[in-house]
Amino acid sequence: MLTDDLFAAIPFFAVLLLSLSWHEAAHAWVADKLGDPTARQLGRVTLNPIKHLDPFLSFILPLVLFFSFGFAIAGGKPVPVDIRYFKRTTRDFMLVALAGPGSNILLSLLFGVVYVGCYWSGLVETGMIENPGGTDIRMAPSLLEGPPRQLLGAILWAGIFLNIALAMFNLIPVPPLDGSRVIGWLLPRFAKRTWYSFDRAGVLIVLLVVFVFDGFAVFWGLIQDVIAVYDRGLLWLFDKNPFA
Numbered sequence: 362m363l364t365d366d367l368f369a370a371i372p373f374f375a376v377l378l379l380s381l382s383w384h385e386a387a388h389a390w391v392a393d394k395l396g397d398p399t400a401r402q403l404g405r406v407t408l409n410p411i412k413h414l415d416p417f418l419s420f421i422l423p424l425v426l427f428f429s430f431g432f433a434i435a436g437g438k439p440v441p442v443d444i445r446y447f448k449r450t451t452r453d454f455m456l457v458a459l460a461g462p463g464s465n466i467l468l469s470l471l472f473g474v475v476y477v478g479c480y481w482s483g484l485v486e487t488g489m490i491e492n493p494g495g496t497d498i499r500m501a502p503s504l505l506e507g508p509p510r511q512l513l514g515a516i517l518w519a520g521i522f523l524n525i526a527l528a529m530f531n532l533i534p535v536p537p538l539d540g541s542r543v544i545g546w547l548l549p550r551f552a553k554r555t556w557y558s559f560d561r562a563g564v565l566i567v568l569l570v571v572f573v574f575d576g577f578a579v580f581w582g583l584i585q586d587v588i589a590v591y592d593r594g595l596l597w598l599f600d601k602n603p604f605a
Contacts, residue, residue, distance in 0.1 A: 422435060480602070
């Protein structure tokens with residue numbers, strides 16, 4: 362998330378912790394459903410952030426990036442997966458991986474539903490256009506304008522924005538991100554081991570892609586395109602206010 366507004370950091374980090382916990386819990390839950398009890402036995406099928414957050418990935422890294430560059434990359438403690446429990450190893454491993462970004466997409470939609478409801482009920486403040494000839498016109502909030510100044514609106518905005526960003530970021534097909542598991546599933550058997558071995562480089566590979574190869578510019582452009590589509594959907598729903 363790009364912002365030069367310190368106010369935005371409050372809902373940003375509160376929602377970030379929730380979203381990361383939701384993401385990791387989804388990995389753990391799907392792994393358990395596919396036969397691997399490892400994460401469940403470690404207490405990872407929970408929304409308790411203490412179980413999922415990593416001191417460096419969840420706090421130090423995003424704070425340094427946020428206050429240094431105006432955006433943040435964050436992650437939770439990786440969910441342990443023992444692929445020996447899976448009936449179809451690489452396919453099930455991929456499904457466990459996709460559960461994370463899939464859960465973030467679902468959470469962004471839930472935040473959107475609450476956002477629409479709060480707008481309809483007047484709980485989210487909006488701008489007004491003065492109409493000398495009649496009733497002032499209420500301006501629907503746009504996601505593209507950044508977080509509202511009101512705390513509730515800022516939290517809901519961050520919930521939508523962050524979960525879309527987390528989903529898209531994790532779907533990048535670069536090890537060890539979740540999108541790389543799709544590539545691993547599609548690769549021929551002789552190439553799979555080599556592909557998964559790149560996980561050892563972990564965060565280093567991701568940072569190289571983002572900073573050295575200017576992957577952030579492409580990623581940010583994609584996020585804006587997705588947010589624009591989401592925003593049009595919200596504006597359409599705002600206009601359907603049954604209480605107006």
